[in-house]
Amino acid sequence: MEHYTMNLTLKVWRQKNSNDKGRFETYQVSDISSEMSFLEMFDVLNERLIKEGKDPIAFDHDCREGICGMCSMYINGRPHGPWHANTTCQLHMRAYKDGDTIVVEPWRANSFPVLKDLVVDRAAFDRIIQAGGYISANTGNAVDANAMPVEKEKADAAFAAAACIGCGACVAACKNSSAMLFLSAKVSHLALLPQGEPERKTRVLNMVQQMDKEGFGSCTFTEACEAVCPKEISVTNISRLNKEYLAAGLSVDK
Amino acid sequence: MKILPGAITVGWQAYSVALKSQLIHFRMKWSEFFTSSVGKKLVMAFTGLFLISFLVVHVGINACVFADIYDDTDNGKMFNKAAHFMGSSYVIRLMEIGLFIGILAHIVQGYMLEVQNRSRRKQGYAVSMGSKGSAWYKKSMTLLGTLILLFLIVHISHFWVPSRITYAETLNQATYNGVEVHDVFSKMAEVFSQPIWVILYLLGCFSLAWHLLHGFQSSFRTVGVHNKKWLALVQSVGVGFSIIVPLLFALMPLSFYFGWVNNN
Numbered sequence: 001m002e003h004y005t006m007n008l009t010l011k012v013w014r015q016k017n018s019n020d021k022g023r024f025e026t027y028q029v030s031d032i033s034s035e036m037s038f039l040e041m042f043d044v045l046n047e048r049l050i051k052e053g054k055d056p057i058a059f060d061h062d063c064r065e066g067i068c069g070m071c072s073m074y075i076n077g078r079p080h081g082p083w084h085a086n087t088t089c090q091l092h093m094r095a096y097k098d099g100d101t102i103v104v105e106p107w108r109a110n111s112f113p114v115l116k117d118l119v120v121d122r123a124a125f126d127r128i129i130q131a132g133g134y135i136s137a138n139t140g141n142a143v144d145a146n147a148m149p150v151e152k153e154k155a156d157a158a159f160a161a162a163a164c165i166g167c168g169a170c171v172a173a174c175k176n177s178s179a180m181l182f183l184s185a186k187v188s189h190l191a192l193l194p195q196g197e198p199e200r201k202t203r204v205l206n207m208v209q210q211m212d213k214e215g216f217g218s219c220t221f222t223e224a225c226e227a228v229c230p231k232e233i234s235v236t237n238i239s240r241l242n243k244e245y246l247a248a249g250l251s252v253d254k
Numbered sequence: 255m256k257i258l259p260g261a262i263t264v265g266w267q268a269y270s271v272a273l274k275s276q277l278i279h280f281r282m283k284w285s286e287f288f289t290s291s292v293g294k295k296l297v298m299a300f301t302g303l304f305l306i307s308f309l310v311v312h313v314g315i316n317a318c319v320f321a322d323i324y325d326d327t328d329n330g331k332m333f334n335k336a337a338h339f340m341g342s343s344y345v346i347r348l349m350e351i352g353l354f355i356g357i358l359a360h361i362v363q364g365y366m367l368e369v370q371n372r373s374r375r376k377q378g379y380a381v382s383m384g385s386k387g388s389a390w391y392k393k394s395m396t397l398l399g400t401l402i403l404l405f406l407i408v409h410i411s412h413f414w415v416p417s418r419i420t421y422a423e424t425l426n427q428a429t430y431n432g433v434e435v436h437d438v439f440s441k442m443a444e445v446f447s448q449p450i451w452v453i454l455y456l457l458g459c460f461s462l463a464w465h466l467l468h469g470f471q472s473s474f475r476t477v478g479v480h481n482k483k484w485l486a487l488v489q490s491v492g493v494g495f496s497i498i499v500p501l502l503f504a505l506m507p508l509s510f511y512f513g514w515v516n517n518n
Contacts, residue, residue: 011380024380077381103381110376173383175393176371178291205282208290217374218291218367220395221472227387236480242292243478249287 004034006098010045012057013105015114018121022114024103038081038091039064039071058117066090066230069165072172073118074105079169079228087167087230107168109177111215124214125166125182131210132203133186135195148194158192161185163231170225170233176217181225183211184241185233191244201248208245294367299476301360302469306495308353313502315340319439320505322515329517330439334428338435341417361403368396391464392472398465405458412445413438440517446510459504466496 007030015022032041039061046056062070071088075081081091096102104118112120164185171179187204190196196203219238226235287293318333340346391398416424417436428437445451470492471485479488509515 074379074381077379077383078386105379105381108375108377108379110374173387177374178371180291208292212291215374216291217371218295219476220295220367220371220392221468221475222388222392224383224387224393235475236482236485239475239478239480239485242296242476243480245290245292246296246478249282249293252282254282 001034001094004098005031006034006093006096006100008032008041008096008099009101011101011103012118013114014057014117015106016116018113018115032093034092034094036093037064037089038073038075038093038095039089041093058115058119060119061089064089067165069167072107072120072122072167072169074107074172076103079107079172080167080230085230085232087165090230107172109168109171109216111177111179112168112171120168122166122168124216125168125179127214128179128183128207128210129166129186132199132206133190134199135190136198150193154192158189161188161192161233161237164189164229164233165231167230169228169230171216173224173228174217174219175222175224176220178219178225179211179214179216180219180238180241181229181233181235183207184235184237187241187244188237191240200244201252204241204244204248205252294363295476297359297363298367299473301356301363302473303477304356305353305360306466306470306473308356309499313499316506317502319442319515320509322517323509330428330437330442330515331430333439334435334437335430337417337438338433341436357406361399364396364399389468392468395465395468398461401461402458402465405454405461408451408454409458412451413441416441442506443510443517446507449511452507452511455507456504459500462503463496463500466500467493470495 007028010027010029011024012027013022014025027045029041029045032044036044039059042057042059049056060070060072062068064071066087066089069087071080073080073088075088075091080086080088082095083091106112106114106118107120107122109120111124112122115121162185164182166182168179168182170181171177174181187207190203191200221235221238223235226233288297315336316333318336319330321332322328322330385393417438421436424441426437426440427434428439429435446455471489474488474492475485479485
């Protein structure tokens, strides 16, 4: 693809802290290379803001390789921007042309309070994982990996679910701010494998309970989450989660 | 050696406290089972599937009005007899109570969920996602359901109230083989001679079709159908059901209005 430069108008959400009301601020950026990543464009803008003695825009990022789940911008009405199966850090400026206006907002959900500018607190996801997203492993010698047979299809499905990076785009896209795609990926990943069997029932019940405590909405299968998921987690996992919940809820002896 | 029993006791106490908190943590009473975010959706799905099964019975019984198309001397006999059977059997009258409970549960739970789900994002987006990612009707189930509810109020007052409560003043009687039955067929002919009701019923069927198009497959997925083979079946049957059933219902007011079926 031909290299080009562009001038853009950015409308970015600025919010000092979680108590601040927040507002949009407009920035003009010029000579942006089509080969820059979206976050590099923000780096350029932030360096300019620092030189001008202004507060740079806070945004989350870590690996910038699309695998850590830290970046979280809602760009022009879509989490992680316009590209399919993509994270914000892997979005490149060739997606835009000279003169474009780009509106950048933080994830919006009561359970993801804004800490500053585009940074939201996603600790709710950590607490859901703590409620049951693990397996027990006995101490002693490690068991031979091949001693426990796993069906190829199930291993593949578990792996596909395990690809969830917990970025929260599903919550950001859902009209109900539901975390069900995230939760279903975590539950499916372990429910499909023999290693997940001992805590199978308590896991799903505890994790659903924690999700409700965190204040996420419920799933109405609009499939907006699947459309924006950078790791293409399937909504089929949500049906599997519901089946796990139904089976556990009806059979648990409590 | 005196240390050991003490350590064991402390260890055991810590273990049992941990165990207890774990046990309390995953306690699951019936009330909790149905009131979690997943449980509430299960209520929506099970009542929805129940109402879908009712639609099969309703459309089947009412399709008897079309008998007059094939036999001009029928004049609603087949339909009136079927309606009489539905109204005169205590078993079916009991099921009718269950039906009303199911409808009410679906409506009340639906509105409560909508209010709750909307409250999960106090501050909205400046640029909304629109229909990027999900079709309009999938996101408009409450609106479509409300339209169906408004239609139902009119529909129940048109036919259910006269045939169950006020029949003495509102319905004619028809006699077949010495058995006297309510002439609901002529009531239909009377209601559907007015264009306003025909249009309203068509709008009701239209809302039902879109509501079913999402609701049919979504309710199966909510109760846990994730197997590819079954999901494909549910989705294609769902599309067929959402077109055929509302279409058959829509043909009823049209058939009366255009005189394809009549009582002479």
